[in-house]
Amino acid sequence: xxxxxxxxxxxxxxxxxxxxxxxxxxxxxxxxxxxxxxxxxxxxxxxxxxxxxxxxxxxxxxxxxxxxxxxxxxxxxxxxxxxxxxxxxxxxxxxxxxxxxxxxxxxxxxxxxxxxxxxxxxxxxxxxxxxxxxxxxxxxxxxxxxxxxxxxxxxxxxxxxxxxxxxxxxxxxxxxxxxxxxxxxxxxxxxxxxxxxxxxxxxxxxxxxxxxxxxxxxxxxxxxxxxxxxxxxxxxxxxxxxxxxxxxxxxxxxxxxxxxxxxxxxxxxxxxxxxxxxxx
Amino acid sequence: xxxxxxxxxxxxxxxxxxxxxxxxxxxxxxxxxxxxxxxxxxxxxxxxxxxxxxxxxxxxxxxxxxxxxxxxxxxxxxxxxxxxxxxxxxxxxxxxxxxxxxxxxxxxxxxxxxxxxxxxxxxxxxxxxxxxxxxxxxxxxxxxxxxxxxxxxxxxxxxxxxxxxxxxxxxxxxxxxxxxxxxxxxxxxxxxxxxxxxxxxxxxxxxxxxxxxxxxxxxxxxxxxxxxxxxxxxxxxxxxxxxxxxxxxxxxxxxxxxxxxxxxxxxxxxxxxxxxxxxxxxxxxxxxxxxxxxxxxxxxxxxxxxxxxxxxxxxxxxxxxxxxxxxxxxxxxxxxxxxxxxxxxxxxxxxxxxxxxxxxxxxxxxxxxxxxxxxxxxxxxxxxxxxxxxxxxxxxxxxxxxxxxxxxxxxxxxxxxxxxxxxxxxxxxxxxxxxxxxxxxxxxxxxxxxxxxxxxxxxxxxxxxxxxxxxxxxxxxxxxxxxxxxxxxxxxxxxxxxxxxxxxxxxxxxxxxxxxxxxxxxxxxxxxxxxxxxxxxxxxxxxxxxxxxxxxxxxxxxxxxxxxxxxxxxxxxxxxxxxxx
Numbered sequence: 110x111x112x113x114x115x116x117x118x119x120x121x122x123x124x125x126x127x128x129x130x131x132x133x134x135x136x137x138x139x140x141x142x143x144x145x146x147x148x149x150x151x152x153x154x155x156x157x158x159x160x161x162x163x164x165x166x167x168x169x170x171x172x173x174x175x176x177x178x179x180x181x182x183x184x185x186x187x188x189x190x191x192x193x194x195x196x197x198x199x200x201x202x203x204x205x206x207x208x209x210x211x212x213x214x215x216x217x218x219x220x221x222x223x224x225x226x227x228x229x230x231x232x233x234x235x236x237x238x239x240x241x242x243x244x245x246x247x248x249x250x251x252x253x254x255x256x257x258x259x260x261x262x263x264x265x266x267x268x269x270x271x272x273x274x275x276x277x278x279x280x281x282x283x284x285x286x287x288x289x290x291x292x293x294x295x296x297x298x299x300x301x302x303x304x305x306x307x308x309x310x311x312x313x314x315x316x317x318x319x320x321x322x323x324x325x326x327x328x329x330x331x332x333x334x335x336x337x338x339x340x341x342x343x344x345x346x347x348x349x350x351x352x353x354x355x356x357x358x359x360x361x362x363x364x365x366x367x368x369x370x371x372x373x374x375x376x377x378x379x380x381x382x383x384x385x386x387x388x389x
Numbered sequence: 390x391x392x393x394x395x396x397x398x399x400x401x402x403x404x405x406x407x408x409x410x411x412x413x414x415x416x417x418x419x420x421x422x423x424x425x426x427x428x429x430x431x432x433x434x435x436x437x438x439x440x441x442x443x444x445x446x447x448x449x450x451x452x453x454x455x456x457x458x459x460x461x462x463x464x465x466x467x468x469x470x471x472x473x474x475x476x477x478x479x480x481x482x483x484x485x486x487x488x489x490x491x492x493x494x495x496x497x498x499x500x501x502x503x504x505x506x507x508x509x510x511x512x513x514x515x516x517x518x519x520x521x522x523x524x525x526x527x528x529x530x531x532x533x534x535x536x537x538x539x540x541x542x543x544x545x546x547x548x549x550x551x552x553x554x555x556x557x558x559x560x561x562x563x564x565x566x567x568x569x570x571x572x573x574x575x576x577x578x579x580x581x582x583x584x585x586x587x588x589x590x591x592x593x594x595x596x597x598x599x600x601x602x603x604x605x606x607x608x609x610x611x612x613x614x615x616x617x618x619x620x621x622x623x624x625x626x627x628x629x630x631x632x633x634x635x636x637x638x639x640x641x642x643x644x645x646x647x648x649x650x651x652x653x654x655x656x657x658x659x660x661x662x663x664x665x666x667x668x669x670x671x672x673x674x675x676x677x678x679x680x681x682x683x684x685x686x687x688x689x690x691x692x693x694x695x696x697x698x699x700x701x702x703x704x705x706x707x708x709x710x711x712x713x714x715x716x717x718x719x720x721x722x723x724x725x726x727x728x729x730x731x732x733x734x735x736x737x738x739x740x741x742x743x744x745x746x747x748x749x750x751x752x753x754x755x756x757x758x759x760x761x762x763x764x765x766x767x768x769x770x771x772x773x774x775x776x777x778x779x780x781x782x783x784x785x786x787x788x789x790x791x792x793x794x795x796x797x798x799x800x801x802x803x804x805x806x807x808x809x810x811x812x813x814x815x816x817x818x819x820x821x822x823x824x825x826x827x828x829x830x831x832x833x834x835x836x837x838x839x840x841x842x843x844x845x846x847x848x849x850x851x852x853x854x855x856x857x858x859x860x861x862x863x864x865x866x867x868x869x870x871x872x873x874x875x876x877x878x879x880x881x882x883x884x885x886x887x888x889x890x891x892x893x894x895x896x897x898x899x900x901x902x903x904x905x906x907x908x909x910x911x912x913x914x915x916x917x918x919x920x921x922x923x924x925x926x927x928x929x930x931x932x933x934x935x936x937x938x939x940x941x942x943x944x945x946x947x948x949x950x951x952x953x954x955x956x957x958x959x960x961x962x963x964x965x966x967x968x969x970x
Binding site for chain 2: 128155156157158160162170172173175176177178179180181182183185186188189190191192193194195196197198200201218219221222371372373374378379380382383384387388389
């Protein structure tokens with residue numbers, strides 16, 4: 110008796126659409142797209158059971174470059190769209206993609222509360238420390254002395270946002286940092302992030318070759334983190350607060366907080382019962 | 390005919406229990422076979438502070454509060470003059486106050502109302518755990534002709550959990566007040582009526598709004614608290630759970646609108662409720678729902694604006710933002726409820742419209758109807774259930790077009806999980822596949838499609854409530870919307886009682902506009918008064934922009950929070966007719 114059909118196997122290309130990205134040649138986001146599709150193939154998820162949600166920015170273009178269900182919303186609001194989608198459709202695997210401006214500046218409040226709420230989402234942030242789509246302004250993760258923008262010619266003078274420390278403090282259940290220069294390892298980490306229940310935050314150092322050409326050196330600056338992940342938030346915090354932002358390639362923190370997953374109750378209640386409460 | 394009614398206010402400080410007293414009175418009136426409407430007003434204090442319950446009882450359904458009150462029952466005088474503009478009194482009115490709290494403040498005495506002293510606290514003090522508000526209720530019952538048995542039944546229902554001692558103490562206070570009221574001056578009494586006039590409900594506008602969306606098929610709600618919409622959400626939270634739905638509290642209104650976009654994209658009909666400040670925050674994402682063609686419902690329980698305005702009081706001044714607030718050309722639906730019971734009809738209809746057209750539908754209600762409780766005939770069952778046109782199977786050799794050109798403008802929507810139809814829904818302008826496009830031809834084609842599906846939809850007769858006075862329509866019309874409809878309906882009746890003919894046109898469908906239907910409704914009408922609670926006359930301006938109004942059309946508009954009284958509208962109607970006679 111054929112009790113179970115052979116599980117359909119997928120290749121990374123099965124998750125790619127035919128659209129050609131609008132990104133500049135050499136942009137780190139190309140390999141992130143590759144890693145996402147590779148991770149989905151590794152997980153052998155049927156494309157129709159996956160959704161990628163994004164806001165606005167270069168990296169937020171990713172949904173249309175995949176062959177899964179996608180939603181490309183407004184600037185900064187990808188996380189609430191994904192939250193509503195995942196809560197309404199817990200059967201779907203939901204990924205969120207975007208950049209540092211979308212996620213940590215205009216969408217900052219949603220970032221805090223998505224970490225805190227711990228819905229089972231995987232949030233992949235391509236951090237290039239610049240607004241690329243609007244042609245090169247300082248983002249929340251830009252160093253205070255970067256003078257490359259006409260908007261802030263003297264630099265911002267503001268310390269950069271620390272997404273992983275803030276994410277940890279706010280309650281993210283899985284934290285990793287990867288480099289776009291290592292797509293194979295990036296895919297591996299993404300598989301882990303998707304598998305881990307709750308809100309998984311993956312920061313990708315993804316250079317902007319056009320407005321931050323010096324970031325091409327990241328390839329040589331990054332190093333594989335020397336220690337494995339911890340499940341102790343205090344240790345993770347110390348590690349994240351003392352590193353220089355270039356320890357990549359490993360999961361840094363895995364929590365065990367149960368995801369926020371309110372059920373659609375299969376209650377036997379009826380609308381007539383609701384109405385009965387108004388009857389005199 | 391002018392309806393047979395009695396109007397009264399119970400006022401007092403926060404601890405006096407005036408809203409509780411009003412609710413008990415409302416339920417007892419229903420048991421006695423009457424109909425009623427209770428609106429409430431409160432100060433800005435978080436807890437305590439002054440409050441007033443404004444009630445009107447009648448032997449037929451009550452559409453609006455009256456122009457003035459027959460009775461003001463003041464449990465105490467704390468800050469009562471803050472309400473004096475909301476409690477119009479005449480020389481025929483009666484103020485009943487407790488001498489233990491001193492004299493009635495001068496601010497209430499402008500029109501020389503009658504006054505009577507009634508020692509509520511002293512009477513209550515003679516009964517163990519007796520409360521002055523129950524003594525006041527006893528007096529009110531005696532004065533308006535409410536049988537004590539009706540109150541007995543209601544108190545038993547309400548205090549069941551507190552035990553028999555609490556019920557007995559309350560009823561003892563009630564009866565003491567009932568007996569002691571014998572010497573008080575008379576106010577109009579309502580006749581006893583047969584209680585078998587059909588089943589009836591006690592419901593607030595905000596509860597009716599919640600029930601309407603559930604009836605329409607909504608099963609996901611995202612919520613951010615805001616006065617005066619919070620009760621919609623608080624009613625929905627446990628109610629949704631009973632019918633297999635879910636409410637999630639969001640971090641802000643930007644999140645709540647986007648959560649419902651996500652849920653609806655996932656195939657679950659979704660809504661949120663807010664007020665003006667929240668709607669302002671949601672506007673950008675409402676445009677996203679227009680462009681990405683995601684059905685959803687947003688209820689705006691309007692309050693006085695702009696900015697934080699007066700959070701606890703009513704105004705019809707969000708019409709402009711609801712209709713014109715979105716950037717770009719963004720066809721969407723705006724509907725408005727015109728009474729407590731119509732909150733049920735209109736929100737259920739809104740879910741149907743949003744789902745059928747895959748577009749956002751805004752529902753405008755307001756604080757006055759949202760927080761008002763009414764005793765109503767049981768509302769009719771409605772057939773509207775949100776029906777979304779979905780794509781369920783891939784066509785061999787054809788790539789799925791999420792935004793396919795169709796005659797109706799509505800394109801079959803693939804819900805995530807459907808094999809072979811994966812696509813990206815996009816707020817960027819796109820081609821039929823959903824692929825972002827900056828080409829003029831794609832923009833114009835998609836604009837036409839999004840516009841067509843809204844403008845060509847068959848809205849049937851629900852676009853407006855049209856009513857002719859008993860003696861006929863004549864050639865005069867009242868054109869109004871929302872909460873102003875109640876007093877306008879009553880003005881129409883009073884006008885007819887004096888032999889006046891007129892037609893009431895109350896718009897439920899604010900956008901898209903319906904000029905052809907309006908032309909039919911205005912057939913033979915030579916004069917019109919446009920009634921709205923907005924300082925700048927937003928509704929009148931909108932009518933002038935889109936409709937052919939009678940040559941002689943006047944605008945009766947005032948900013949909130951004071952509601953129109955029926956006579957205010959009647960006077961305008963008389964003036965209009967006198968001028969043309």
